[in-house]
Amino acid sequence: KAGVTQTPRYLIKTRGQQVTLSCSPISGHRSVSWYQQTPGQGLQFLFEYFSETQRNKGNFPGRFSGRQFSNSRSEMNVSTLELGDSALYLCASSLIASGGTDTQYFGPGTRLTVL
């Protein structure tokens, strides 16, 4: 099976702009979680989507949002970009058969640079 894919791999934006990142999970996986990775804060949970519904949300401002489509692909959006949003954004997919929890497999990430 193909692994988790993310597009684009690299993005450069300026402050105030908005950005949309995409994640395609492993075929058959229904849960997609998003994480922000920075040298200072490490890996921090943004949110999780399961069956097109947000199941959990981390401590990030409302500028960070996401959604999931019926084919389990997910997008996250960051509006009004700030310099501090520069990070590697990782998504992870899981096969969840009964609405519980399962092993997460990460994508390669999108490197966002805000100038």
Next chain:
Amino acid sequence: GENVEQHPSTLSVQEGDSAVIKCTYSDSASNYFPWYKQELGKRPQLIIDIRSNVGEKKDQRIAVTLNKTAKHFSLHITETQPEDSAVYFCAARVPGGGNKLTFGTGTQLKVEL
């Protein structure tokens, strides 16, 4: 919420030696503890995980131990090789929180020849 502390932040060992990385968690309800390895410029990859109903799990040169009473778990790598050099992250998951993982701050492991 859950908090995970990880030590040491850097670890240097000689090839063939063992390496141990330790993590503590704050929420006694946590029931799932994965370990991820991240090489430079690559995605985090799951190397081993343990659930709270098990005290130890082993996979070839890698083992994880869990002490629920003390709320800590450790990664043990034996017979280290240069390709083990990477950043290792521990994580914990609280039931009822979906798939949310709380990560430790990472350990940079360097295996020297």
